[in-house]
Amino acid sequence: MLLVPCPNCGPRNAADLSYNGESHARPDPTTCTPEDWRTYLYLRDNPSGWLRESWYCSSGCRKHFTIERHTLTGELRTPILPGSKPGATKGETK
């Protein structure tokens, strides 16, 4: 079982959350090139190591947040709510 530290609810079973995939900065659709937009929509880094992801606490606080996950070990750290700074969370960060 993967324990995901929601910034509001604390450690939760991953089955209580929805995984939204890699977290990307959205380019400005009015100024970016079609290649940039296609990269944003379809291409993923898929690194072997730390990856910033987006999750949704669907059964708990119903908030979206980002978190870093190590793709080899499954370790999770630094959950952040949108608009918050790292460390300003209630959840466990390891």
Next chain:
Amino acid sequence: MASSVSHLDPMPKVSIRAADDTVAAQALGLAFGSAEQRDDTLVVRIRPDEWILLGTGALALAAELDLSGYASTVDITHARHVIRVTGTHAADTLAKLCSADFDEAMTPNGAAWGNSIAGVTCDIVRDDHGGERSYLLLFDGSFVAYFLGVLEDAAGEFSSDS
């Protein structure tokens, strides 16, 4: 009694969404994840920006709120249902269907949180009665038949103790 399952509807229920800096949020108060009985209404802060009022005074209490700013109330009396699970094995019954930690240290009386029980997304409130463990489960009304069935089935395992 080992564990009993009772359907409490129609119980008046109101959902209130309010940002932290609104008058309504200040009036309702409470820490996220806690519940408090106020006269004949149980006030539950179930999410950082959402409160649920349960009981006969829910509609009246909601009507008194100042809804200026980002705040709204919705009468969810008939949209969501409430089931109470009570008894010495109430926590054991729910633990069969839910991944939450029902230990006294994690979810004492007055705790409130969202979770999935038997695949149904619920809001759970620990609301002890007469010194006996009791939980209120709020969920979408369309799941009533299925949800009552799985809860009674889970509670049945402990019926020999009653």
